[in-house]
Amino acid sequence: MASRSKSEIPVLLYGYAGPRRNIGFTFSRYNLNMEEGGSAPEEMLFIYEEDFEYLKPAVARVFPVANPFTGEEQTSLDPCWENPIPKSLWESILSELEQQRVRDSELQDFLNQFISWARNHLRTADGIEITGNL
Incomplete structure (x- = not known):
C-alpha cells in the first residue's frame, strides 16, 4: 500500500500511476448498529x-x-454513490478473487492484499461499503 499519514485513507495500488485524488472507490466497513x-x-x-477493474x-x-x-x-454497482454489501455476499466475492490465479505476481500481490484487508475488516463488521466518487 502507498505511504500516508495516519489521518489519510490508505491507497492500494497495482498499476495506477496518475495524479493523486483521481477517480476511484473507497472501501469501508459498516455495522448495522449505528451507535458504533x-x-x-x-x-x-x-x-x-x-x-478496481481487477476486482469489479x-x-x-x-x-x-x-x-x-x-x-x-x-x-x-453505482460508481457515483454508496454500495453497502453484506458480509455474506463478501464471502462469495473474496472466494472468487482467491480462486482467480494470475501470472503477474504484482497483480496477485494486489489481490492478496485486498483480500486480506477485507477479511480482516469482516471479522467485526456486518459488511463493507464501496463508495464511488465519479
Whole structure:
C-alpha cells in the first residue's frame, strides 16, 4: 500500500500511476448498529478506478443487492454513490478473487492484499461499503 499519514485513507495500488485524488472507490466497513460509528480514515481503503477493474467482475456478480439500511434493491454497482454489501455476499466475492490465479505476481500481490484487508475488516463488521466518487 502507498505511504500516508495516519489521518489519510490508505491507497492500494497495482498499476495506477496518475495524479493523486483521481477517480476511484473507497472501501469501508459498516455495522448495522449505528451507535458504533463509522470507519476512521486509516481503517478505510481507496482503490483507483483503473485498479478496481481487477476486482469489479467479482463484485458485480453479487448484484442485485438489497441495501441493508434502506431495504431498496440496487441492481448494479453505482460508481457515483454508496454500495453497502453484506458480509455474506463478501464471502462469495473474496472466494472468487482467491480462486482467480494470475501470472503477474504484482497483480496477485494486489489481490492478496485486498483480500486480506477485507477479511480482516469482516471479522467485526456486518459488511463493507464501496463508495464511488465519479
